[in-house]
Amino acid sequence: QVQLVESGGGLVQAGGSLRLSCAASGGIFRIATMGWYRQVPGKQRELVATIRTIGAPNYADDVKGRFTISRDNAKNTVYLQMNSLKPEDTAVYYCNVRTLGLDYWGQGTQVTVSS
Numbered sequence: 001q002v003q004l005v006e007s008g009g010g011l012v013q014a015g016g017s018l019r020l021s022c023a024a025s026g027g028i029f030r031i032a033t034m035g036w037y038r039q040v041p042g043k044q045r046e047l048v049a050t051i052r053t054i055g056a057p058n059y060a061d062d063v064k065g066r067f068t069i070s071r072d073n074a075k076n077t078v079y080l081q082m083n084s085l086k087p088e089d090t091a092v093y094y095c096n097v098r099t100l101g102l103d104y105w106g107q108g109t110q111v112t113v114s115s
Contacts, residue, residue, distance in 0.1 A: 002027040002104045004095045009109030012085055016113070020080040022095030022106055032099035034071055034078035038091035038111075045094065049080060063089075085113045 008020040020036065035050030035058075049069035051057040057069045068081040078095065090113050095106035 002097065004097060004104055004106035006093070006095050006106040006109045009093060009111045011112045011114065014085060014087055014113055014115050016085050017081070017083045018085065018111060019082070020093055020095075020109060020111075022078045024076040024078075024095075024097055024104075027097070027099060027104075029076045029097060029099060030073050032097050035096045035098075036069065036078070036080045037094045037096055038089075039094065039108075040091045048093070050096075051078065082111070085111075087113045087115045089113050 003025050004022055006022045008018060010018060012018055031053060033050055033052050036048040037045045038048050039045040047060050048063055049057055049059045049067055051069045051071050066084045071078045091111060092108040093111050094108045097104045
C-alpha cells in the first residue's frame with residue numbers, strides 16, 4: 001500500500017523560506033512522476049511543481065524562480081524548497097505521486113505566509 005508522509009509546513013513571514021519533504025513507501029517510485037499541489041478553501045487544487053525521473057522539472061508560472069523541486073530516488077523522497085514566499089502562497093500543500101497510471105496523495109501540510 002502506497003503511503004506518502006509530508007513534513008515541513010508551518011508559519012513564515014513574507015520573504016522567508018520553507019522546505020517541504022514527502023517520503024513515499026509501499027510502491028515503485030523510480031519510474032514515478034512526483035510533485036506538489038496546493039489548495040486554498042473554495043478553490044480547486046492546483047499544480048505547483050512536478051518532477052519526472054528524467055527531464056526538466058515543471059513549475060507553475062507564479063512559483064518559477066522562487067520554488068525548486070527535487071527528488072532523492074534512493075530515499076523515495078521529493079522536496080520543495082520555497083523561497084521568497086508571499087502571502088498568496090498560503091495554502092495546504094499536497095504531495096502527489098503518479099505511477100503505473102495511478103495517483104496517490106499525501107495528507108497535506110499547511111503553509112501560512114504572513115504579511
